[in-house]
Amino acid sequence: MPPMNEFKKLIPTEHMLKWLSDKPYEQIISQIESMLGQQVPGSKIIRFSVNSEPDWLSGGRKNPEDEAKVILVRAGVAFEFALIVQTSVSQMDDLSGVFTWCAVNLDVPGDVKQRYWLDIDESLETFGSKGELKDRIYFE
Secondary structure (H helix, E strand, O other): OOEEEEHHHHHHHHHHHHHHHHHHHHHHHHHHHHHHHHOOOOOOOEEEEEOOEEEEEEEEEOOEEEEEEEEEEEEEEEEEEEEEEEOOOOOOOEEEEEEEEEEEEOOOOOEEEEEEEEEEEEOHHHOOOOOOOHHHOOOO
16 A cells, blocks of 8 residues: 655755754645645545655845855745545545745744645646746745
């Protein structure tokens, strides 16, 4: 039986995901379940897989103490996914699309803001680093 959740394609950039959360994979599932639950209460992810390499964008400012270094202030990741969700009425649905996760104020502990998007039936061509992600990393 395949693993319930498949994050293999995110592993090469896991160190970057940890800019956003100490437990990024749990955070991804939790946020997607929350978003789906806003549409259909009681929604539970049964199986989740990352189906593309992630697209990343980040932004920084010069370090005033060392101009050769940059201080990270914002970051965003988008990737294609597929999942099976079970609703409270025991119906199972297959969904796919793009999940986007952005954070700002990464240089100000205690003031980090995060935002998530779930674009069903979409692709990285529209929502990746050459698309919507360019604007999404500037939310505030």
